[in-house]
Amino acid sequence: MDELVNRAFRLRGRPAGVADEAALELVREPVGELRDGQALVRTLVLSVDPSNRVFMSEIRSDLPPVEVGAVMRGFGLGRVVASRRADLPVGAHVLGMTGWQDYRVADDRELEGPFQVLPDPLPAGPEELLGVLGLTGITAWLAVEIADPRPGRTVVVSAAGGAVGSIAGQLARERGARVVGIAGGADKCRHVVQELGFDACVDRHDPRWRELLDAATPDGVDADVENAGGEVFDHVLTRLGTGARVALCGMIADYSGDPARRWGVRNLVEVLEQRVSVRGFLVTDHAQRFGEITGELAARIADGRLRYEQDVVEGLENAPEALERVLRGSSRGKVLVRVG
Amino acid sequence: MDELVNRAFRLRGRPAGVADEAALELVREPVGELRDGQALVRTLVLSVDPSNRVFMSEIRSDLPPVEVGAVMRGFGLGRVVASRRADLPVGAHVLGMTGWQDYRVADDRELEGPFQVLPDPLPAGPEELLGVLGLTGITAWLAVEIADPRPGRTVVVSAAGGAVGSIAGQLARERGARVVGIAGGADKCRHVVQELGFDACVDRHDPRWRELLDAATPDGVDADVENAGGEVFDHVLTRLGTGARVALCGMIADYSGDPARRWGVRNLVEVLEQRVSVRGFLVTDHAQRFGEITGELAARIADGRLRYEQDVVEGLENAPEALERVLRGSSRGKVLVRVG
The missing domain is CATH 3.90.180.10 (Medium-chain alcohol dehydrogenases, catalytic domain)
Known part of the structure; x- marks a missing residue:
């Protein structure tokens, strides 16, 4: 050796x-x-x-x-x-x-x-064992459980074209919610809507993305599967309705070790006034559920309900x-x- | 007339x-x-x-x-x-x-x-009907329920000398937690510790308040009864331990209608990494519990467990x-x- x-x-x-x-x-x-x-x-x-x-x-x-x-x-x-x-x-x-x-x-x-x-x-x-059937897919599953999507509810998924977001959005839609993605680029948005079945997707690179998100969520937002953090999260906060739920699975914008380089979130008062619950979680805490959740995901892949890239x-x-x-x-x- | x-x-x-x-x-x-x-x-x-x-x-x-x-x-x-x-x-x-x-x-x-x-x-x-036995006292009670203080846990209460904070801190201490207040001024801090029985209190007007809070919470913070928001909340986030709970009852620093005048919170990544749950609530949603909670508060006033100003x-x-x-x-x- x-x-x-x-x-x-x-x-x-x-x-x-x-x-x-x-x-x-x-x-x-x-x-x-x-x-x-x-x-x-x-x-x-x-x-x-x-x-x-x-x-x-x-x-x-x-x-x-x-x-x-x-x-x-x-x-x-x-x-x-x-x-x-x-x-x-x-x-x-x-x-x-x-x-x-x-x-x-x-x-x-x-x-x-x-x-x-x-x-x-x-x-x-x-x-697959590292992705859709691994920690990535399990993270998406847990996020959707926290978000609790249902018919009549609107769920926003940020980084919707990403590993977790793309799975979470499909799972939320399966539960009957209206799912609005936020993704970087028109191509990614098209993919998310046309291939993954999201109801709408807002292009984060469009300078009018805030107005576009407002227009795409006319009845407000009941749940947010948050993968981005930073200014995306800050604006999503202003769309949350009463009793909304935020599953905090990722805050890519905030992973600089230097807080001064992070976006300062100014709309947290919405969490109070709209009686929102925000839950941060890490998939690694839920090892006892991996087998069960992987089984659910595998079944959805087998019958074509769940697509992944x-x-x-x-x-x-x-x-x-x-x-x-x-x-x-x-x-x-x-x-x-x-x-x- | x-x-x-x-x-x-x-x-x-x-x-x-x-x-x-x-x-x-x-x-x-x-x-x-x-x-x-x-x-x-x-x-x-x-x-x-x-x-x-x-x-x-x-x-x-x-x-x-x-x-x-x-x-x-x-x-x-x-x-x-x-x-x-x-x-x-x-x-x-x-x-x-x-x-x-x-x-x-x-x-x-x-x-x-x-x-x-x-x-x-x-x-x-x-x-009293407007204060300790009214929406103020009930808000404190509900916040403490969310914070879930227990022996061995450390609870931080911001605006600790205020109407809600002063009640919440006493209720958290009654449940056996170590209670650390944050209040504006040495006099208020003394009052909170000596008269209301908080374990410690950090003077927000001391330029070293962040270090003082760190020193007062050597084992981190298990729950936060948040009445202040803004930079106080931003720093408390850095002290939260795994699975901590935040009861968001007030965000005085954020009540400007102009988001640009609010403090930009940069440490939300802690909510994710420490798997924190943050719950915003308004007392007015809980009218069906007012009678029960008022009874609890009245009993504590009657037997001297709860003090108020x-x-x-x-x-x-x-x-x-x-x-x-x-x-x-x-x-x-x-x-x-x-x-x-």
């Missing part, structure tokens, strides 16, 4: 703005010999998510920030290629924090939690650029990096 | 900042003759609340804004002095939207809802200045104006 070389992205420093490729450095390092209790996991596919950006900052979250100099944290699907521990046998496919690297030495001291061994053969493609980038070296596209909203659907 | 003169504050224009006396004008107008179905209510005591400021703005709320030129909306206790309707007999004491005026003609078309006839004799003083201003003409003191945080306890 000692001739094996690992390519890894290490954090050079905390990024200043929202997206900042320069914060990551690709290094080549020898993979040392395994000790007892360790296994070597080859990264096959990485999930690229806004939360990667959170880990690069000093924002408090469920996991501590990635230390400067450490390997970039990332969730992925891998295969065990060498092992000195019985629970991770060679050949097993695993899900977990592979990190942004070719190989991870898995021992029992992982900060990010243990690897989960997948059934053999895999129940779905690696991309995957944007697969080839090569570990392109992971930072993939993240930048996610954060800038220029990606569509779930973004993944094929590594191995 | 036609020689009777009504003094009334009418809204001259929308105030610009948070507090703005010039927006109100005291006029003298004859009280016309009562028609069938009308009664004349003499205002005895007015409740002065941050919500008065909301009604002066164009902020969306449960009631539409007071129209420019109209009599200022206000909740008060009055007595029926003339009547041509059976349900409001002469001599009855009533609670309701008297407005900021000496007399109100009550008919069935009141935008603000009907008057509630009180038992005779009154079950408590008029000031009243700041009674004499004379209708001083109502705008009283509101200004409430909004600037220079009052203590419940502010009322004795009119009749």
